[in-house]
Amino acid sequence: MPKFLKSEKVLKKSDFALAYKAQEKYFTKNFFMAFSGGDKRRIGITVSCKVGKAFVRNRIKRVIREFFRLNKELFFIGDTVITARTGAGLLDNAEIRSEIQALVQKKR
RNA sequence: AAGGGCUUGGAGGUGGCCGCUCGGGAGUAAAAUCCUUAGAGAGGAAAGUCCGGGCUUCAUAAGGUUCCGUAACGGAUAACGUCCGUCGUCUCGCCUAUGGCGGGAUAGGAAUAGUGCCACAGAGACGAGUCCUGUCCAGAAAUGGGCGGGGGUGAAACGAGGUAAACUCUACGGGAAGCAAGAGCAAAUAUGUUCCGCAUAUAAGGCUAAACCUGGCCGAUGUUUGCACGCAUCAUUUCCUCAUGAGGUGGUGCGUUCUUGGCGGAACGGGUAGCUCGCAAAGAGCUUCGCAGUAAUGUGUAAGCCAAGAUGAAUGGCCAUCCGACGCUUGUAAAGGCGUUGAACAGAACCCGGCUUAUUCCAAGCCCCGAUAU
């Protein structure tokens, strides 16, 4: 039973900035992913208010967190930051999941 | 019945698997982490931030002039720009029609304090004047003046005109900031640069919170070294001059100026930006009933109900089934089968009372309309 602990989240603003400065970035139509190294497998999610209203943003974050929890082995050790782009609010949950999967597999 | 208006309630149920936050237990210096059979976990608008409060802090918040807000009357309320009632005005419908009844709307003080504005049209827009006409007076006439009447224009035509969501006047009200309030702990860096001030109730500077003035208030509770000068005092056995003391000299203290340091402040620059409390069960709480009131609402030895608390931010995902809705379909019918779907608007962020805006479906009640459908 995979858990999702607080230590697996990217929380500090400086860590987010570090990821954005790193060279490894991957794009799909509605998301992009930045990756910076580290000794832990952590994920951070960014959804700006341009994506949608608050309940839309919450849904996107929940779905991505759930996907991370169930598919941890797809992610590499280090800080992964996933940002939703403007169109992401229009997707339903299954579409978000498939697109995130495609995004993560691009890194391989 | 349809239609219109208003009010209230609900927002799928049950079960399974996985997960999140709080709470509980274990663990730890504190965390991390683990367990949790039982417990709690978004809204009517959580939204906009348009009003009003609670709460917290502030150098007490005074007077004046501006400024801002409110505006029929009465009531409710912790308070309000909210709510209730009554009156007035506007508007729609009906009728037994100069009126009555019903629905809807209403920022609804003052135009007899003063100022401004009133395009076009019109003779003329509040100053005055004269387009047509009657009559009187002056004049030879043209014409001029007085008084009265009229059509037309226009929202309004001389009438104490209209306009105050124009200035204004009147009455009443207005301390400010906001949980990023505020309290505690920890961490971090540079006693950095420039400038101003250093005292007996004051400076530099700041506050008095929309602005200005007056007044008031807050603001360092004081000092190291060195040099120079002045004053006081001590020593003079030891150095010098005169001689029972004075001067020089030396020590100590004080004062003044300057330098450095310190303290207070302004601007710039550098660093940190974590944790705990505030803050989570209970109060201006809600419902029912009784009583008071037309009502808003108040009230009670009455009865019952109530437990979210995150902080890169929890409240979720998948499945089954029941229920509801919709579609297709079998069937004469009753009744089935299959599929889709759980809706719209939308996510607590210190807490309440309102307002406004967004919005789907179901349920219940009340009012209006009164046979236009069957």
Add this chain to the structure above:
RNA sequence: GCAGGAGUAGCUCAGUGGUAGAGCGUCACGUUGCCAACGUGAAAGUCGCGAGUUCGACCCUCGUCUCCUGCU
């Protein structure tokens, strides 16, 4: 959480309550062998939206939507 500002032609902006404007751009015509430049002319506006006040609203008032900015 608090505070402030903007919305007018495709773009950038003017606009005392009384007929909505300028520059750039667009289109047409002229000029040229053709283009640019130049000249002449034209089109293009629910003044973000909805109410109200007024005889009359881009302008005043209220509500609302969108965008932008600042504050420890």
